[in-house]
Amino acid sequence: MSPVSATYWGISGYIIFWVFFVVAAGLFVQRTWFLFRLIRLGKPENRFDHMGQRINNMVREVVTQRCSLKSVTRKDLAGFGHAFLFWGFSLFFLSYIIFIGLAGGFGLASIILGGTFERVFSSILDIAGLFVTIAIVWAAIRRYIVRPARLQMSAEAGIIMGMVFGLMLLHFLGDGFGLASAGVTTSWPPISGAIARLLSGSSISNLTLKHVYYSLWWLHYFLILSFAVYVPRSKHMHILASIFNEIFIPLGQKVVIEPIPVEEQENFGISKIQDFTWKDLLDLYSCAVCGRCHASCPAQLTGKTLSPREVIHNLKEHLLEAGSALLTPQPVTAKDGQPKEMLGGVVTEPEIWACTTCGACQEVCPVGIEHVRKIIGFRRNLTMSQSKMPESAQLMLRNMQSRGNPWAGVQSMRLRGDWTSGLDLKILADGDTTDTLFWVGCTGALVERNVKATLAMAKVFKAAGVDFAVLGDAETCCGDPARRAGYDFQFQVMAEQNIEMFKSHGIKQIITSCPHCLNTIKNEYPQYGGEFKVVHYTEFIADLIKQDKIKLSNELNSTLTFHDPCYLGRYNHIYQEPRGILQSIPNAKLTEMERSKSSSFCCGGGGGLMWIEEQPGTTKISHMRLEDALKTGADTVVTACPYCLQMFEESIEHKGIQSKLKALDLVEIVEAAMKQS
Ligand code: SF4
Numbered sequence: 001m002s003p004v005s006a007t008y009w010g011i012s013g014y015i016i017f018w019v020f021f022v023v024a025a026g027l028f029v030q031r032t033w034f035l036f037r038l039i040r041l042g043k044p045e046n047r048f049d050h051m052g053q054r055i056n057n058m059v060r061e062v063v064t065q066r067c068s069l070k071s072v073t074r075k076d077l078a079g080f081g082h083a084f085l086f087w088g089f090s091l092f093f094l095s096y097i098i099f100i101g102l103a104g105g106f107g108l109a110s111i112i113l114g115g116t117f118e119r120v121f122s123s124i125l126d127i128a129g130l131f132v133t134i135a136i137v138w139a140a141i142r143r144y145i146v147r148p149a150r151l152q153m154s155a156e157a158g159i160i161m162g163m164v165f166g167l168m169l170l171h172f173l174g175d176g177f178g179l180a181s182a183g184v185t186t187s188w189p190p191i192s193g194a195i196a197r198l199l200s201g202s203s204i205s206n207l208t209l210k211h212v213y214y215s216l217w218w219l220h221y222f223l224i225l226s227f228a229v230y231v232p233r234s235k236h237m238h239i240l241a242s243i244f245n246e247i248f249i250p251l252g253q254k255v256v257i258e259p260i261p262v263e264e265q266e267n268f269g270i271s272k273i274q275d276f277t278w279k280d281l282l283d284l285y286s287c288a289v290c291g292r293c294h295a296s297c298p299a300q301l302t303g304k305t306l307s308p309r310e311v312i313h314n315l316k317e318h319l320l321e322a323g324s325a326l327l328t329p330q331p332v333t334a335k336d337g338q339p340k341e342m343l344g345g346v347v348t349e350p351e352i353w354a355c356t357t358c359g360a361c362q363e364v365c366p367v368g369i370e371h372v373r374k375i376i377g378f379r380r381n382l383t384m385s386q387s388k389m390p391e392s393a394q395l396m397l398r399n400m401q402s403r404g405n406p407w408a409g410v411q412s413m414r415l416r417g418d419w420t421s422g423l424d425l426k427i428l429a430d431g432d433t434t435d436t437l438f439w440v441g442c443t444g445a446l447v448e449r450n451v452k453a454t455l456a457m458a459k460v461f462k463a464a465g466v467d468f469a470v471l472g473d474a475e476t477c478c479g480d481p482a483r484r485a486g487y488d489f490q491f492q493v494m495a496e497q498n499i500e501m502f503k504s505h506g507i508k509q510i511i512t513s514c515p516h517c518l519n520t521i522k523n524e525y526p527q528y529g530g531e532f533k534v535v536h537y538t539e540f541i542a543d544l545i546k547q548d549k550i551k552l553s554n555e556l557n558s559t560l561t562f563h564d565p566c567y568l569g570r571y572n573h574i575y576q577e578p579r580g581i582l583q584s585i586p587n588a589k590l591t592e593m594e595r596s597k598s599s600s601f602c603c604g605g606g607g608g609l610m611w612i613e614e615q616p617g618t619t620k621i622s623h624m625r626l627e628d629a630l631k632t633g634a635d636t637v638v639t640a641c642p643y644c645l646q647m648f649e650e651s652i653e654h655k656g657i658q659s660k661l662k663a664l665d666l667v668e669i670v671e672a673a674m675k676q677s
């Protein structure tokens with residue numbers, strides 16, 4: 001007999017069951033409706049395309065728990081615990097519907113309970129419950145004893161862990177007393193069966209066993225309802241929100257920066273909650289405050305004020321605090337009566353300007369939160385609506401406007417290094433056409449150290465018989481530094497001019513030396529109608545080696561470590577090509593840094609930070625990255641990005657370790673390996 005079919009103080013168990021259910025369901029719906037209305041404050045955004053693919057992605061990430069397991073490392077196994085919690089708890093959720101909802105509330109106990117189905121399902125639940133209990137105890141030990149830096153102490157986490165632990169305990173005890181009171185002694189289910197056997201052998205009367213069973217059953221039921229009411233009111237709203245967030249994550253690039261319709265706006269970027277899109281607001285609900293982004297962020301790890309975890313968490317708190325006021329016409333006010341500013345208050349300018357846009361936060365985030373576009377949105381507001389930006393960034397933008405590049409050099413200096421001498425380079429003039437353009441990039445053309453790598457590249461292409469041309473002093477910046485700094489006006493002007501120029505020369509394929517140019521021209525120019533085949537030189541050279549057009553026959557006798565530039569690896573998934581090239585050089589030993597490939601650590605130069613001073617009193621990001629390289633014992637740190645090369649050169653000099661470690665662009669190594677071959 002189900003405890004629901006009994007009568008308590010003259011009241012039918014069914015009435016008690018459904019009254020409490022309706023109250024809990026009402027509270028759940030009230031809260032989720034409030035959260036839904038807050039999301040609707042966001043701007044529209046179309047994330048409803050390819051719904052089949054989106055749902056498929058969500059199932060792959062959530063059901064298989066790939067989202068949690070992808071972050072498992074030897075040092076951090078917490079993803080396993082989360083996966084077991086998810087799988088175990090999903091089984092329990094199903095059991096609540098069947099055994100508590102259908103068997104109890106709908107009076108179907110005689111059909112569902114007492115047979116093979118119940119015994120098999122309960123046995124599975126016992127095993128799942130054991131895993132969930134172990135995962136919860138492990139989580140509590142980690143959070144309250146081990147205390148890794150990425151986790152925050154919070155009462156909410158303790159409450160949820162206590163609730164889940166209580167649910168497991170009540171499952172084992174409730175089933176144990178239930179079986180014992182029914183006189184069933186069985187080995188399956190294993191844990192509650194063992195408890196039942198223990199109780200049956202004791203002197204406790206059958207009536208007492210039954211009363212305790214009924215009490216535990218109701219306690220279990222009330223705890224489940226409390227859990228459902230509490231979850232959307234706590235940080236654990238991510239349990240529900242993240243499932244939807246996984247559906248609406250970007251389908252292609254993880255980091256997507258959308259164009260702004262300049263002529264349609266008065267207030268650019270993001271300065272208040274309503275400037276976010278609904279997807280950005282769903283992101284905020286989805287944050288599990290797991291701190292993986294915090295532990296991967298180069299700005300945070302080098303002591304800057306930025307923590308992506310705190311940015312997202314604080315924005316969520318702000319959204320919830322300001323929620324009621326946002327849904328009414330009254331102005332939002334803080335407790336002290338002053339208008340509450342989101343930009344400058346909830347998220348500060350030093351935080352916003354500390355981001356290198358490296359994408360490490362998005363790479364590790366288990367629930368698909370998009371941090372970078374929010375930060376760029378804040379920068380857009382600061383630069384375009386408020387004319388506020390660090391002085392050095394202002395200079396960079398002025399240079400872009402007046403000289404066409406972010407550096408101090410004038411356009412005519414782009415031919416420095418004597419391109420034409422002995423190389424017979426084709427420099428495009430008005431009316432000339434070419435299929436393949438070597439896009440040199442501002443840093444590769446204007447910064448002395450990088451010019452060497454550019455010349456090496458041109459020599460390698462010539463030696464391989466590649467038919468290509470360059471733009472010479474007609475080449476301008478691709479616009480990347482302006483876009484990352486939030487000054488999209490400038491970016492759009494440059495993108496449109498460049499696209500026109502590419503079209504006027506009939507260009508079909510563009511080879512870039514810089515991963516930032518690659519990302520911008522390949523992934524962002526299509527937003528303005530510029531669809532070209534764009535490849536990074538590492539892809540191009542790897543292909544030339546495959547075609548036997550390049551032979552790397554010179555011995556190198558060197559131990560190399562390859563630094564994955566963020567915009568080459570995380571943004572464009574080019575990991576294997578540079579490694580393949582280095583591995584094909586005789587006597588070149590390749591060793592990996594601990595943080596490599598998708599977990600690579602930024603050099604500190606992206607996101608416009610090449611031109612923005614790092615926060616005083618903090619470690620330079622490139623210095624920290626260089627430590628990673630030194631730990632490998634390599635004599636050369638190799639990269640394939642002019643920013644990274646510059647950052648490493650500067651750090652090596654700063655540390656005075658020129659005799660121990662040198663920095664080279666990969667193409668310089670290719671050139672050396674080709675010589676005399
Ligand atoms: S993009 Fe990089 S620097 Fe910016 S918040 Fe994310 S991890 Fe930190």
Ligand code: SF4
Binds near residue numbers: 292293309312368
């Ligand atoms: S943003 Fe993502 S990685 Fe960062 S704390 Fe939230 S859930 Fe974790």
